[in-house]
Amino acid sequence: MAQERLAQELKALLLRLNQPQGNGGEGTFQPFAEADLSKLLSLVAKGLEPRHAGNYAMINSINGDYVVGPTISEVHTRFIDAFGLEAPGLCLRVGASPFAAA
Amino acid sequence: MPPRETIRGGVDHLNRPFVRLGVTGFAEPVTAFIDTGFNGSLIVDEYQAQQMGFQVTKIHSITALLASQRSETFLLCRGRINWLGDEPFITALVISETETQRLERRRRKRNEEVVLGVELLINCKLEVDFVRRSVSITRLS
Numbered sequence: 025m026a027q028e029r030l031a032q033e034l035k036a037l038l039l040r041l042n043q044p045q046g047n048g049g050e051g052t053f054q055p056f057a058e059a060d061l062s063k064l065l066s067l068v069a070k071g072l073e074p075r076h077a078g079n080y081a082m083i084n085s086i087n088g089d090y091v092v093g094p095t096i097s098e099v100h101t102r103f104i105d106a107f108g109l110e111a112p113g114l115c116l117r118v119g120a121s122p123f124a125a126a
Numbered sequence: 127m128p129p130r131e132t133i134r135g136g137v138d139h140l141n142r143p144f145v146r147l148g149v150t151g152f153a154e155p156v157t158a159f160i161d162t163g164f165n166g167s168l169i170v171d172e173y174q175a176q177q178m179g180f181q182v183t184k185i186h187s188i189t190a191l192l193a194s195q196r197s198e199t200f201l202l203c204r205g206r207i208n209w210l211g212d213e214p215f216i217t218a219l220v221i222s223e224t225e226t227q228r229l230e231r232r233r234r235k236r237n238e239e240v241v242l243g244v245e246l247l248i249n250c251k252l253e254v255d256f257v258r259r260s261v262s263i264t265r266l267s
Contacts, residue, residue, distance in 0.1 A: 065189055082186075095166070095245055096165075096167070096188065096202070096217050097167055097215075097216050097217040100204065100217040101215075103186070104204075110185075111185075112185035113185070113187075114186075115186070115187065115189070115202065116188065116189050117190070117191065
């Protein structure tokens with residue numbers, strides 16, 4: 025249920041973020057505002073945490089698809105293999121920071 | 127058995143372990159500070175990335191949570207480096223800053239400086255001797 029709600033939230037956010045703006049025309053990608061970006065990353069991280077904690081995820085910011093890998097280099101390579109060099113992507117570490125625990 | 131490749135360095139006046147790396151695009155060796163709390167490969171600035179022939183993809187970024195719990199965003203770039211007799215293809219993190227900020231940051235520095243993380247230390251032995259102020263990285267396999 026929580027996963028379903030998360031998926032809905034993510035979908036709604038992506039739809040809103042990818043709305044064409046200004047004179048860009050249909051389908052033109054607009055960069056995310058910093059606040060939107062943080063929310064998107066936190067939503068993705070929450071959804072990935074049960075299975076991929078400690079790994080890195082890189083999300084395609086056009087369509088919300090993502091790849092996961094154990095290192096930054098590996099996840100970046102997988103992202104480019106999957107979506108091409110031109111696809112905008114955001115990388116983040118899944119799960120709590122190793123420094124978060126006392 | 128083939129000879130083991132080793133990179134040597136030292137511990138600076140601020141007690142930071144470093145090695146000197148011969149890097150494509152720089153006449154002098156680059157000082158690489160070793161950060162064992164960073165599990166990526168390298169942190170460079172945009173100028174350094176360009177000199178190294180790395181491809182800086184400004185549409186690829188990473189949001190990293192630092193030890194201070196502050197969140198910081200870096201760009202990602204890809205390329206090959208000379209590393210212990212090999213040329214691995216790596217993704218490096220690029221500091222996001224203006225030219226003015228870079229000049230200010232580099233004002234009192236003589237050498238180019240980068241941060242070296244543990245991704246490049248896999249299959250290596252890292253020895254830091256704070257008494258003798260020496261550092262060595264040896265490839266084991």
